[in-house]
Amino acid sequence: MRGSHVRRGTNLPRMGDFNQSVILDAIRRSSEGLSRVELVELIGLSPQAVSNITRRLLAEELIVEAGKAGSGPGKPRTILRINPSGRFAIGVHLDPAVMTVLLMDLMGVVLQRRVRETPVETEPARIIEIIADEVRALIEESSVDPARIEGIGVAPPGPIDQPAGAVVDPPLLRGWSRVPLRDALAEATDMPVFVEKDVTAAAVAEIWAGGHESTRSFVFVYIGTGIGSGIVVDGEVLRGTSGNAGEIGHIVTDSNGPECSCGMRGCIAVTCDPQSLVREAEALGVLNGERHRNGDVADGLLRLCAIAEEGNELANEILDRAAVRTARAVSVVTNLLDVDRVVFGGPFWEPLAKRYLEVMPSSLPSYRAARSIHPLELVSTRISDDVAAVGAACLLLEQTLGPRAERLMLAQ
Template identity: 50%
Template sequence: MRTGTNLPAIGGYNQAVVLDAVRRSPEGLSRTEIAENTGLSAQTVGNVTRRLLDERLVDETGTVSVGRGKPRTILQLRGQGGFAVGVHIDPAVITYVVLDLRGSVIAHSRTRTPSAQEPAAVIRLMAHAIRSLVDDSGVDPGLVIGVGIASPGPIDAEAGTVLDPPMLDGWQSVPLRAALSEATGLPVLLEKDVTAAAVAELWFARGPSRSDFAFVYYGTGFGIGLVVGREVIRGATSNAGDAGHITVDPDGPECVCGRRGCVGDLITPRSLVREAAAAGVVSPVPGASAHPPDMTAVGNALHELAASAGAEDEAAVRILRSAAHRLARALVVIANLLDVDEFVFGGPFWDDIGDALLAALPWAVESSPARVSRRSLSFETSRIGEDVAAVGAACLVLDHAFSPRPSAMLISV
């Protein structure tokens, strides 16, 4: 019986170790270097690389001379050896990507999130969009390893269920993983969107960077993806990172949770747009107060707000500077709690206001008297772009397919 939970293994544990070592060295590695990096014997590396070549997962791409010995043959990951699909569900848009084994995006599409409240209809549309994207990309469907979904929380990762995401009416206890697997015929993984975004940043990190960081997700909602010691923090129920109810203004408006001044209530796009309309910076957006909100109208108004701030409109600048200081108070809490030293920003709506917020945010965080550590922090926008959560969802598929896990050596019954 299909469960949609177990991805096909590309190989055994040693094979995964070798693949992971080659993946982390885009310039390629020789068999000798693989043995040195992994601790595997030369014979084991030889046997594994022979299988990987036969399965067309790696290529021999040239030789390099080291001393007087025989030139070493370089092995590199073969991007076309397999593919993964990533899907990000945001209340405003659904984003789809196809990644090759190297993590390169080879196809991409985006559609408005359907307003229909019937999840089954939306899932059918998602399955059709996935098939169309794979077909349009020219990828052999037989080489698609699986589908990763980045969904708003809360989720039940073990059951593959979306529990009750805000602003997605009718999506209570939806068995999304099983339903999409049935509709596509592919294995499916489900992850919280902010966690998927953090996975993407970790996957593409090079060198010592991205070891302890928080991914600040700015979409229809606000959340934090967490990485400590190069490990993604998911929590007991895979719902870590729900930071929207950190109080940043005790005298602020009442949040739906009953408290006042929650950061997620104050800095989200629809909140900033309502504030801008009240200040006369943008025209009123009736859809901003709807449930669910008209995020297309909100996005257009947010873009207008950012443009006004860029033109040095005083009211617009004041609104975004205030948002930066409110966000800074929340980030100080995160920095103190987890001792992270990097903040990475991204999401569907970050590009509009990111530059304006980053003009004030670092100083507001660094100068806060509430900060415990005095170590300098890093603040930067994700280089992956607004599709970061969808890319992260696809990276999860690749990670499960060929990243080494000691549990792979255990006997299953």
């Protein structure tokens, strides 16, 4: 171990970064903007420090002066606001079916997006080239100054090797065996690239752009082709050693359920994922081949939910069973982490939302350890289907705006 003086020495400039991001964060969170005096009161830095930092932020065009406020005695105060076009970020969601590329401003507003099918049976290297082409086209269409783009956040399905920036054999992306996505995309675009598992990116989106009243601890349950979760505890995203925290697919909720590839029975991966619901509906005769296109899961699920909505009892039983199982899995996670909100989203959530949100709250309490201490809120995300791409772009905002403890701890 190196001497502690090395660590202290490198911490000094880091401390400045930290104060700067605390100020940026406070301004960003205030819908009306804040004056320097209010910043001093709110953050507890000296007026001199606030003045120095805000001068620097104005020079970097990260904030702007937006009029005066205040009446009564004393000078009116100059209000400081985030400059939305001070920086931009690009978010990419690499879904096995669809790739979404979007451009976001510093306030988290999506300015431009491009969506296209992810080509199947295509080499990862070629797909990375296509992502780079999409990014270039997006920048061109948007006509923002490329120098103001902080970089690219890219969200593939897990598992990933986050320290290596690699995608490691996701079940539905064929041929992606330890593909160095981060470095390859950085080379193809000449921009910094961050890789985050899609479900974790969704949780990041919820922190930055969710619009729900702030809670510091929540779980994002992502219902896509598979079911995963992103975890936020005390305001920090929980990533784990390799960026794969939040794998909930093998929580067993029905020990008599179907066999899972993991060797157990009744995991939510084989009882609650859209594929299983469609298969169950086919087995019970609720769906047949003609009622949904070529066994297409998305179409099948939409049909199943529509039939349930029309009052078909078998269809409703299938959804209710899955909702109760999902509630059990959710309670395992919420008991473990003591969060007070579960946010649901992902491409297959929308058709399930109504029924699930009716069924789950009543089946949850008996499983909950902290039920007498605080409520548990179940909500739908307010972010669109782009939630993973939005979250990937938010990673860059986090780099610019987030007052993260790591900035103090990492002496590099």
